[in-house]
Amino acid sequence: GQNIDQPTEMTATEGAIVQINCTYQTSGFNGLFWYQQHAGEAPTFLSYNVLDGLEEKGRFSSFLSRSKGYSYLLLKELQMKDSASYLCAVSDSNYQLIWGAGTKLIIKP
């Protein structure tokens, strides 16, 4: 079956760095997405990786290793507003999105 695994919850301190991991097993691969979702709101796009390596975009970076079925989202200089759920999703061979359950990130002052 198809499966996306990410931690349920993480806690970090304001100003620090946090890495949210995502491992996947899917039938085919056409890219991996990271989304941020604040409570009660729709997800917003953060990043897309289809080739191995690190993609940097401001305070957020996303890494992909296709051979390991692994990705991480790295958040630097954490701010209180970064408290949210972070969703990992993989586009499979049919371009269907397979969603992880999301990681709730709690930022403490």
Added chain:
Amino acid sequence: GAVVSQHPSRVICKSGTSVKIECRSLDFQATTMFWYRQFPKQSLMLMATSNEGSKATYEQGVEKDKFLINHASLTLSTLTVTSAHPEDSSFYICSARDFARDGNTIYFGEGSWLTVV
């Protein structure tokens, strides 16, 4: 600004009635839109894939007669929850991909909170 718009953002309806949620792509043509449901503290669940001019493809376990999807134009898809019951109360979100501009980005609507009383 938003490229996919959803309406209404919140709706309360009585049990047994029907409610329609609209999803519009604002500045691109979306041949395919996706409808998701999300219960509190749970992940997004794909309900169906809406294809312009043809029948929607429903995920296993989703009742097509209860959740009617119409994708009559390249910019509008609608989800109608028929004979709604309290267990249908949820957050419904649509999304679309603009393959002409950037097929790698999936745009989400703002979401619609449905409460059935």
